[in-house]
Amino acid sequence: MWFSKKMMFFIIFWFMASVGAHSLPPKSYEFVVKEASYTRLCRTKNILTVNGQFPGPTISVHKGETIYVDVYNKGRYNITLHWHGVKEPNNPWPDGPEYITQCPIQPGGKFRQKVVFSTEEGTLWWHAHSDWSRATVYGAIIVYPRRNYPFPKPHAQIPIIFGEWWKSDVRKVYTEFLQSGGSPNNSDAITINGQPGDLYPCSKSGTFKVNVDKGKTYLLRMVNAAMNLFLFVSVSNHKLTLVGTDGSYTRQLTRNYIVIAPGQTMDVLLHANQKPNHYYMAARAYSSGLAVPFDNTTATAIIQYSGKCNITSSPSPSLPDLPYYNDTDAAFKFYSSIRGLPEKFPHIVPPNYSTNIVTTLSINTFPCRKGQTCDGPNTTRLASSMNNISFVNPSIDILEAYYYHINGVFGWRFPSFPPLMFNFTADYLPLELEIPRRGTEVKVLRFGARVQVVFQGTNLVAGIDHPMHLHGFSFYVVGYGKGNFNEKMHTQDFNLIDPPLVNTVAVPKNGWAAVRFTATNPGVWFMHCHLDRHLSWGMETVFIVKNGKRSNQTLLPPPPDMPPC
Numbered sequence: 279m280w281f282s283k284k285m286m287f288f289i290i291f292w293f294m295a296s297v298g299a300h301s302l303p304p305k306s307y308e309f310v311v312k313e314a315s316y317t318r319l320c321r322t323k324n325i326l327t328v329n330g331q332f333p334g335p336t337i338s339v340h341k342g343e344t345i346y347v348d349v350y351n352k353g354r355y356n357i358t359l360h361w362h363g364v365k366e367p368n369n370p371w372p373d374g375p376e377y378i379t380q381c382p383i384q385p386g387g388k389f390r391q392k393v394v395f396s397t398e399e400g401t402l403w404w405h406a407h408s409d410w411s412r413a414t415v416y417g418a419i420i421v422y423p424r425r426n427y428p429f430p431k432p433h434a435q436i437p438i439i440f441g442e443w444w445k446s447d448v449r450k451v452y453t454e455f456l457q458s459g460g461s462p463n464n465s466d467a468i469t470i471n472g473q474p475g476d477l478y479p480c481s482k483s484g485t486f487k488v489n490v491d492k493g494k495t496y497l498l499r500m501v502n503a504a505m506n507l508f509l510f511v512s513v514s515n516h517k518l519t520l521v522g523t524d525g526s527y528t529r530q531l532t533r534n535y536i537v538i539a540p541g542q543t544m545d546v547l548l549h550a551n552q553k554p555n556h557y558y559m560a561a562r563a564y565s566s567g568l569a570v571p572f573d574n575t576t577a578t579a580i581i582q583y584s585g586k587c588n589i590t591s592s593p594s595p596s597l598p599d600l601p602y603y604n605d606t607d608a609a610f611k612f613y614s615s616i617r618g619l620p621e622k623f624p625h626i627v628p629p630n631y632s633t634n635i636v637t638t639l640s641i642n643t644f645p646c647r648k649g650q651t652c653d654g655p656n657t658t659r660l661a662s663s664m665n666n667i668s669f670v671n672p673s674i675d676i677l678e679a680y681y682y683h684i685n686g687v688f689g690w691r692f693p694s695f696p697p698l699m700f701n702f703t704a705d706y707l708p709l710e711l712e713i714p715r716r717g718t719e720v721k722v723l724r725f726g727a728r729v730q731v732v733f734q735g736t737n738l739v740a741g742i743d744h745p746m747h748l749h750g751f752s753f754y755v756v757g758y759g760k761g762n763f764n765e766k767m768h769t770q771d772f773n774l775i776d777p778p779l780v781n782t783v784a785v786p787k788n789g790w791a792a793v794r795f796t797a798t799n800p801g802v803w804f805m806h807c808h809l810d811r812h813l814s815w816g817m818e819t820v821f822i823v824k825n826g827k828r829s830n831q832t833l834l835p836p837p838p839d840m841p842p843c
């Protein structure tokens with residue numbers, strides 16, 4: 279041996295210190311998609327799960343880490359998995375949306391998905407991204423900071439994942455509403471970590487409990503994994519302090535309730551500063567659409583203080599106050615109070631745009647085909663669209679078609695502006711405006727473009743809020759408003775100082791939201807409404823971000839085991 283023990287020791291020490299924990303071999307997870315039997319609401323059924331768990335396993339990483347997830351499909355149906363809010367720099371291949379960035383993993387198949395964390399810090403989640411499998415195939419992702427939180431370290435951290443439960447087979451609900459053209463059946467329960475809580479039959483023993491010590495502070499990492507419901511959430515006698523959303527920190531915002539849209543995450547501090555007792559956390563729908571059916575039940579969990587409680591004074595916990603189910607003002611008072619935390623990270627809000635996109639978000643109808651019966655309004659088929667295009671999934675994925683130059687899979691002409699200008703939010707709109715066209719059109723963005731997207735809700739068929747989600751990016755929400763967006767009037771009020779940095783924006787009913795981002799992630803990125811019925815009806819499009827000039831601004835090649843079509 280030509281070098282001494284001392285030197286060896288030094289080399290090892292140098293190696294450990296210089297490369298740090300982040301260069302240890304990447305963690306890998308094994309995700310086996312398979313059916314498992316669960317009992318809820320007095321009924322046992324098989325649901326699709328990961329590793330038999332519901333909700334699925336939590337992924338925990340530190341900021342900047344890379345992991346691999348080996349996904350095995352041991353179920354009977356095609357599946358894909360998506361890492362919601364993870365930007366996957368230059369690498370859309372493992373992103374997951376079916377027929378957008380990959381073909382599904384077929385029964386018996388396997389796909390090793392590389393998940394690269396970069397700027398995200400906070401709570402994200404993963405879920406299935408094919409048909410309606412995500413109703414039960416989902417779990418939390420926790421991204422810990424390398425050092426400190428921008429708030430005192432919480433005593434404990436508790437994932438709180440909201441979901442929806444159907445007594446019947448979700449697959450049947452899905453095929454049934456697509457066939458009938460009507461609305462999907464409502465879910466039968468809202469769930470908190472897979473449990474509806476004791477207001478539902480046969481659910482008392484499973485109710486999710488958070489055990490707390492008086493005087494301590496808890497970080498509730500909330501995820502709304504519900505298929506079709508915005509939720510109001512609150513805890514009786516306690517205030518909730520928002521400190522982050524969608525994997526970015528926010529200024530502290532203390533309120534009696536929060537509102538969380540499907541696709542969003544909210545990091546919330548709960549100070550256990552009340553009399554030792556048990557208290558309800560409750561979650562109920564926020565649903566603003568006129569005559570739009572929804573699950574109007576209430577899910578509960580219990581916040582249980584340790585030690586002696588004076589239970590005699592309140593044998594069962596009291597329900598917290600929640601805003602009325604259609605209180606749009608309550609929802610948007612909360613949303614428009616959220617501010618980003620530019621001190622924590624260098625926020626670079628594009629001060630202007632080089633690419634401007636204004637897109638309508640509409641519920642639509644198609645005439646019923648001859649010889650069929652249709653359950654939509656006036657015996658039509660319900661649909662939805664962006665800029666009057668109801669998106670049709672291609673039969674091979676857009677990413678491969680783009681990468682291998684396969685023509686005829688998609689068109690390049692997603693319109694940058696509504697093809698027809700009308701009073702989008704008028705009370706009455708002519709019926710002939712309701713019928714969209716079908717298409718598979720993408721929008722191309724130059725690398726480095728400063729992009730502004732204005733989402734304009736319309737009152738066609740039924741005005742309602744839309745949680746719009748973009749893959750591959752976080753964007754700044756620079757403004758919200760009621761009615762029609764007016765560039766001259768509204769741009770001057772944009773918040774370019776400390777807007778929240780999110781991946782899902784709630785667009786108000788008969789209103790608009792404006793977002794900005796810089797297109798520095800080359801690839802194929804899905805953008806869609808995270809209400810799954812709207813997604814199934816066509817409220818989506820795709821951005822293709824071109825390569826930049828440098829080698830690290832270039833779309834990476836596909837992994838060797840991309841699932842075949």
Ligand SMILES: *[C@@H]1O[C@H](CO)[C@@H](O)[C@H](O)[C@H]1NC(C)=O
Nearest residue numbers: 445446447450451452454463
């Ligand atoms: C949906 O609801 C309708 C009407 O209540 C019922 O007939 C049908 O069986 C339900 N479908 C599923 C899959 O539960």
Ligand SMILES: *[C@@H]1O[C@H](CO)[C@@H](O)[C@H](O)[C@H]1NC(C)=O
Nearest residue numbers: 562572573574575576602603
């Ligand atoms: C929903 O439930 C609330 C009570 O929790 C009730 O006041 C309201 O009328 C219900 N709304 C609908 C549309 O059923």
Ligand SMILES: *[C@@H]1O[C@H](CO)[C@@H](O)[C@H](O)[C@H]1NC(C)=O
Nearest residue numbers: 553586587588589590591592
């Ligand atoms: C428990 O609560 C009841 C009703 O509020 C009160 O009368 C009683 O004094 C309390 N007991 C203790 C030990 O605090």
Ligand SMILES: *[C@@H]1O[C@H](CO)[C@@H](O)[C@H](O)[C@H]1NC(C)=O
Nearest residue numbers: 566568602603604605606607
């Ligand atoms: C909410 O619904 C109630 C009926 O349940 C209705 O009277 C009220 O006008 C609605 N509010 C809004 C803001 O739509």
Ligand SMILES: *[C@@H]1O[C@H](CO)[C@@H](O)[C@H](O)[C@H]1NC(C)=O
Nearest residue numbers: 626627628629630631632728
């Ligand atoms: C737009 O913003 C960029 C910085 O992102 C700046 O270089 C440019 O001068 C601005 N253009 C105008 C017209 O303000």
Ligand SMILES: *[C@@H]1O[C@H](CO)[C@@H](O)[C@H](O)[C@H]1NC(C)=O
Nearest residue numbers: 643655656658709712739740
């Ligand atoms: C249904 O048809 C009637 C009569 O043509 C019309 O007044 C009504 O607005 C239609 N409703 C919808 C939702 O299309």
Ligand SMILES: *[C@@H]1O[C@H](CO)[C@@H](O)[C@H](O)[C@H]1NC(C)=O
Nearest residue numbers: 701702703704705706761762
């Ligand atoms: C659009 O319709 C809304 C709702 O009826 C109305 O308040 C507004 O004045 C209309 N705007 C225009 C420009 O006509």
Ligand SMILES: *[C@@H]1O[C@H](CO)[C@@H](O)[C@H](O)[C@H]1NC(C)=O
Nearest residue numbers: 666697698710711713714715
């Ligand atoms: C959407 O396109 C269809 C077919 O081209 C047209 O009939 C309809 O008026 C358009 N609607 C809107 C709102 O642009």
Ligand SMILES: *[C@@H]1O[C@H](CO)[C@@H](O)[C@H](O)[C@H]1NC(C)=O
Nearest residue numbers: 367396798827828829830831
């Ligand atoms: C890309 O490479 C350039 C130098 O070639 C470097 O300055 C930049 O930080 C790199 N960007 C990323 C995201 O790694």
Ligand SMILES: *[C@@H]1O[C@H](CO)[C@@H](O)[C@H](O)[C@H]1NC(C)=O
Nearest residue numbers: 355356381382384673842843
């Ligand atoms: C499963 O995926 C394959 C490959 O895209 C496709 O050919 C097949 O039709 C899909 N099966 C179902 C039931 O959708």
Ligand SMILES: [Cu+2]
Nearest residue numbers: 744807809812
């Ligand atoms: Cu929507």
